[in-house]
Amino acid sequence: MTAQTLTEKLLRRNVAAPIVPGSEFYRIPVDLVLGHDATIALLIERFKRAGRRIWDPARCFFAADHFTPPSTPERADILNRYLAFMTQESVSQDLAFRGISHQLLVEDRRCQPGMVICGADSHTVMAGALGSFACGMGSTDILALLLTGEVLLAVPESIRIDFEGTLPDWLFGKDLALEIIRQLGEGGAVDRSLEYRDLTTTGLPMDSRLSVANMAVEAGATNGVFVPDDALRSYLAARDGSAGPLPGFEGAWLEPDPGAAYVQHIRIDLDKLRPLVALPGDLSRIVPAEDAEPRAVQQVFIGSCAGGRVEDLAAAARVLRGRRVAPGVRLVVTPASQAVYRACLRNGIFEVLHDAGAMITNSSCGACGGIDKGLIGAGEVCVSTSNRNFRGRMGSPDGLIYLASPATAAAAAVTGRICDPRTVLDDRCLTSFHQDPWPAVRMIGDAA
Amino acid sequence: MTTIGGKALIMGDNVNTDVLHPSRFFSLDDRTVRSGFLQAAAGYEQVGGSDLAGRVIVAGENFGCGSSRETGARVFLLAGVRAVVARSLARIFSRNVRNLGLPAVECPSLPALAPDVEVELDLVRGRLSVPSESLDLPLTPLDPFWAAVLHAGGLLPFLGLGESASAVTRGASLPMYQGMP
Numbered sequence: 001m002t003a004q005t006l007t008e009k010l011l012r013r014n015v016a017a018p019i020v021p022g023s024e025f026y027r028i029p030v031d032l033v034l035g036h037d038a039t040i041a042l043l044i045e046r047f048k049r050a051g052r053r054i055w056d057p058a059r060c061f062f063a064a065d066h067f068t069p070p071s072t073p074e075r076a077d078i079l080n081r082y083l084a085f086m087t088q089e090s091v092s093q094d095l096a097f098r099g100i101s102h103q104l105l106v107e108d109r110r111c112q113p114g115m116v117i118c119g120a121d122s123h124t125v126m127a128g129a130l131g132s133f134a135c136g137m138g139s140t141d142i143l144a145l146l147l148t149g150e151v152l153l154a155v156p157e158s159i160r161i162d163f164e165g166t167l168p169d170w171l172f173g174k175d176l177a178l179e180i181i182r183q184l185g186e187g188g189a190v191d192r193s194l195e196y197r198d199l200t201t202t203g204l205p206m207d208s209r210l211s212v213a214n215m216a217v218e219a220g221a222t223n224g225v226f227v228p229d230d231a232l233r234s235y236l237a238a239r240d241g242s243a244g245p246l247p248g249f250e251g252a253w254l255e256p257d258p259g260a261a262y263v264q265h266i267r268i269d270l271d272k273l274r275p276l277v278a279l280p281g282d283l284s285r286i287v288p289a290e291d292a293e294p295r296a297v298q299q300v301f302i303g304s305c306a307g308g309r310v311e312d313l314a315a316a317a318r319v320l321r322g323r324r325v326a327p328g329v330r331l332v333v334t335p336a337s338q339a340v341y342r343a344c345l346r347n348g349i350f351e352v353l354h355d356a357g358a359m360i361t362n363s364s365c366g367a368c369g370g371i372d373k374g375l376i377g378a379g380e381v382c383v384s385t386s387n388r389n390f391r392g393r394m395g396s397p398d399g400l401i402y403l404a405s406p407a408t409a410a411a412a413a414v415t416g417r418i419c420d421p422r423t424v425l426d427d428r429c430l431t432s433f434h435q436d437p438w439p440a441v442r443m444i445g446d447a448a
Numbered sequence: 449m450t451t452i453g454g455k456a457l458i459m460g461d462n463v464n465t466d467v468l469h470p471s472r473f474f475s476l477d478d479r480t481v482r483s484g485f486l487q488a489a490a491g492y493e494q495v496g497g498s499d500l501a502g503r504v505i506v507a508g509e510n511f512g513c514g515s516s517r518e519t520g521a522r523v524f525l526l527a528g529v530r531a532v533v534a535r536s537l538a539r540i541f542s543r544n545v546r547n548l549g550l551p552a553v554e555c556p557s558l559p560a561l562a563p564d565v566e567v568e569l570d571l572v573r574g575r576l577s578v579p580s581e582s583l584d585l586p587l588t589p590l591d592p593f594w595a596a597v598l599h600a601g602g603l604l605p606f607l608g609l610g611e612s613a614s615a616v617t618r619g620a621s622l623p624m625y626q627g628m629p
Contacts, residue, residue, distance in 0.1 A: 018593075025593035038474060042518050050609050078476060122516040122540055138518040138544035140603050147609055152593065186462045187510025190539055220513060220538055282462055370471045390466035390514060392488030397470075 003257035005158040006225050007193035010116060010133035010254060012155060024154040032059055032110060033145055034119030034127075036101045037082040038066040042139040043120075044085045047146065053089060055149040060091045061110060061119075063101035068364045071372040099337025099363035102126045102305040106210060107339055109240045113228050114252020118142070118151050122217045123305050123387065129206070129213035130236075131228035131253065136217060156222045158193040159184070160262040165270035166201045170421050172315065172405035173208030174307055174385060177215035178276040179268055182286040190220035192263065195256065197227045200270060206235045207311030214306045215387050218283055228253050275408050275421055278389050280381075280400035289408050290420035299382040300325075300413040301394070302406055303334025303361075304368035307385025310343050312406035317352040319410035319424060325357035326416030332374035334361045356413075370394045376401070383412040452531045452551065453568040454504040457495065458561055461508035465520035465541060468512065474519050481519050482526040501528030504567050506558070508534060512541025521545045525614055531569050533558070533576055533587075546594055549602035549614030554588040571598075 004012070015026045040062065054060060064082065067075035086093055095104050102123050105111045113131030117124065120142040127134035137151070145151050161180060180194070194216045198204045204212075209226055216224025226232065236245070244250070277292050279285040302308065302316050313335060325331045333353055335341040341363055344350045350360060367374030368386035375395030376382045382394060382401050389401035404412070407421035414424055466488060473484020486496025505511075505524070511534035512520070521544035524532065532545055532552040545552040551569070555576045561567075568577045574587045590598070597603055601612025 020592045020596050023591050023593040025591060039517060041476060046604065046610055049611075050604075052609075074475065074477075081476075120516065122514065136516045136540055138516050138521060138540060138547065140518060140547035141543060144603055144607055144609060148607070152603075154591070186513055187536060187538065190510065190536065217540075218513075220510060222539060282464065284462060370466075388464075388466065388514060390464045390488075391490065392470045393466045397467075397488040397490070 003259040003261070005193065005260045005262065006195050006227055006254055006256040007133060007158050007223060008155055008260070009256070010114065010225070011153065019152055025152050026155070027150045028116060028153050029150055030059070030118050030145055031115040032061050032117045033142065034101055034105055034117065034121065034124050035060065035062040035142065036066055036121060037064045037068070037079050039120035039139050039142070040085065041078045041082045043143040043146075044081060047085075047143055050147055052147050054091065054146045057090045057092075059149075060146070061101070061105055061108070062086055062091050062095060063098065063104050064096035065100045065363075066365050066369065066371055068097050068362070099335070099340070100305045100308070100365055102214070103309065103336035103340065106130055107239065107337060109243060109246060112246045112249040112252065113232065113236075114249050114254055118145055123214055125216045125221065125224050126210055126214040126305060128216065128223050128225040129209040131226060131232055133223050133225065135223045154191070156191055156193045157263045158195045158260075159189055159264040159266065160195050160197070161266045161268065162197045162199050163204060163268050163270060164199050165272070167204060167208075167270050170275060170407050170425065171270060171273060172311070172407060173204070173211030174403070174405040175273060175276050176204075176208065176268060176270075177212045177218070177306075178278055178286045178403065179273060180212070180266070181215065181219050181278075181283050182276070183266055184219045186218065186283045187220045189216070192221055194219070194221045194224040195227065195262070196224065198229060198231065203231050205311055206231065207309040210309065211306055218387060227255060275405060277383075277408060277418065278403035280389055280402060281391055283389065288420070289404065289418065292402075292418050294417040294419055295381055296417055297329060297383050297412050298380040299374065299376055300329060300331045300409050301334070301367045301374050301382060301384040301386065302409050303332065303336065303366060304384075304386035305336055306368075306387035307406055307409075308334055308336035308340065310340055310349070312385055313340070313344050313349050313353070315406040316410040317349045319407055319414060319421065320356035320358075321352050323356055323414050325413045329413055329416050330374075331356070331358040331413045332361065332367055333358045334366045334373070335363050337363050367394055383409045383418065385409050450572040451568060451570050452504065453566065454502045454530050456506040456561060456565050456567045457500065457503045458563050459489070459492070459505060459507040459511065462510045462513055463489065463507055464514035465512055465517060466514055469517070469520040469523050471515075471517065474517060478526055481523050484519075485523045485527050499528075503529050504569060505529055505532045506534070506561060506567060507532070508558075509536045511537050512545075513538040516540045516544070518544050521548055521550075525550055533567070533569060546597055547603035549598065549605075549612050551598055553590065555585050556588060557585050559583070
C-alpha cells in the first residue's frame with residue numbers, strides 16, 4: 001500500500017469498486033448529512049416522487065438557519081415546507097432556529113474526527129477542522145444521498161499547508177484563510193483537498209482553525225482538513241465531556257502517512273504575515289490592510305460561519321471597549337449560534353459591543369448571504385468577517401464588500417475607514433487576543 | 449443527441465454563482481428563479497433576461513465558483529441553455545449542472561472568442577469547434593461516471609431514483625467519448 005494523505009485515508013476506508021468501469025468515482029458511505037431550510041427545500045418535491053424514505057434519519061443533521069425568522073411570506077412558506085418534511089421523515093427538529101448549521105455541527109458530539117460528512121451547503125467544509133472529510137454539494141447530490149446513504153466521489157489529491165511561527169495578537173484565522181487564497185488563487189484548489197498542519201509555537205485557537213477550514217471552498221477545494229492533534233483533543237474533551245467520543249469513532253484519529261504525496265506544499269510563516277483584506281468583487285485581490293485605500297465604510301458586519309464565533313466577537317469587543325462606532329457607520333453583529341450568543345451574554349462581550357453602538361441580531365446566516373438584517377445599497381462599502389465578497393452577495397450589485405478579520409472589521413467600525421487594526425490598538429484594548437487558546441469551547445461549556 | 453450547436457454566450461474567469469444567480473432570486477417558483485439569471489453579472493443583466501433558448505455558455509477559468517445553491521444551476525435549464533463549456537469548471541457547480549442532465553465540459557485551450565459566435569460541441573469526438581474561426585479544440589475527457597450520468601439524463605435517472613430534468617444528452621452514446629483525445 002502506498003503512503004496516503006489524510007483525505008485518502010478518510011475516503012478509502014469503506015470503498016469498493018468504481019461506479020462504472022474505468023471511472024475514478026466511487027460510492028462512498030456517509031456518516032452524517034448536513035442540511036438547512038433553503039437547500040433541502042429544493043429537493044422535497046423530487047424526494048416525494050421517488051417514493052422512498054430517508055435511509056437513516058438519525059444521520060441527518062438538519063438546522064434551520066437561512067430564513068430564520070423569515071423576512072417574506074414566501075420564505076415562511078419554504079421554512080414550513082422544510083419543517084413539515086422533517087416531521088414526515090422522522091428527522092429531529094432540535095437544531096432548528098439554534099444558529100448556523102456549520103457552527104452547530106462543530107459544537108455537536110455527533111461530529112467526530114474520522115467521519116465522512118456531506119452537506120447541502122458549500123461551507124460544510126468547515127467541519128474538516130475537526131479531522132473529518134467534510135464536503136459541500138448541491139441539492140440533487142444530497143437527494144441521492146438521503147435515499148441511498150452514499151455519495152459518488154473521486155478521491156482528491158491534496159495540497160499540504162503548514163502553519164509555522166507564532167500567532168500575534170492581531171492575526172486571526174481569517175487572515176490565514178485569505179493568505180491561502182492569495183497564494184492558491186480562487187480556483188487553485190479545484191478538485192483537491194487542503195491538508196492543514198498546525199506547527200505554530202503557540203497553537204492556533206480552534207475558532208481560527210474553523211475560519212481557515214471554512215474558506216477551503218473559496219479556493220475551490222473539495223474539502224479542507226486539519227491533521228488531528230492535541231489541540232483538537234482538548235477541544236473535543238471540553239465539548240463532549242464525560243460522554244466521550246461517539247461509539248464507533250473512538251479510534252478514528254487518522255493521520256497522513258509519512259511520505260504521502262502532495263501536489264503542492266505551502267508554508268505560511270505567521271511571523272511574516274500582516275492583517276489582510278480581500279478587495280471587493282471577488283477573491284482575486286487580497287492585500288495587506290495597511291496597503292488598502294482607506295475608504296470610508298457605511299457598514300461593518302461581524303458574523304457568519306466564517307467569522308461569528310466567540311473569538312471573533314471577543315476580538316471586536318477588545319477593539320471597541322471604551323469606544324464608539326464612528327458616526328454614520330452601522331455595526332451589525334450576528335453570533336454564529338445560540339451557544340455563541342449565550343457565551344457572549346455571559347462574559348460581557350455583548351455589553352461592550354452594545355455600549356459601542358452595535359446592532360446585535362439573532363443567530364442566522366443573515367447579512368452574509370444577502371438574506372436579511374444588514375443588506376447594503378448601491379455605492380455602500382461594507383467590511384465583513386464573512387467568506388464571500390462577491391458582487392451583489394450582500395445586496396446591491398453596486399455595493400462593495402471587503403473581507404477582513406474581526407479585529408480589522410472592528411477597527412473599520414471605530415475609524416469609519418478601512419485600516420490596519422494595529423493602528424487602533426492602544427491601552428484601552430485588552431491586548432492579548434489569544435490569551436486563552438480555546439476561549440470558545442470553554443465559554444460555550446460554561447454557558448451550557 | 450451528441451452534437452450541440454448554438455450561439456455562444458461568452459463569459460470571463462471566476463464567474464461565481466452569486467453573480468450568475470443572486471440569492472434574492474432563490475425560490476421554489478421557477479419564474480422567480482428564471483428572472484434572476486445573470487442579474488449581478490456586470491454587463492449581462494439584459495441578456496440574462498432575454499430569450500437564451502439554444503445558447504451555449506462559453507466561459508473562462510473556474511466557472512461557477514461559490515455557493516452550492518442549485519437554483520444557480522437550475523436557472524441554466526430554465527433559460528434553455530444547452531451546454532456549458534469553460535476553460536475550467538468549479539467543482540460543486542459542474543456537479544450540479546451535470547446532475548440535472550446538462551453537459552458541462554472543460555476546454556483548457558479555449559481562446560478568447562467574439563460575442564455570439566456560433567460554436568459546435570461534439571461530445572462523442574470530444575471536440576469544440578468554432579467554424580467561423582476554423583477552430584477545432586479538444587475537450588478534457590469526461591470521467592466515464594459523468595458520461596453515464598449525462599447519457600441517463602442526470603444523476604437521478606442514472607441511479608434509478610427519478611426522471612430526467614433535461615433532454616439535452618439523454619440517450620447520447622457518451623461512454624464512447626471516454627479515451628478520445
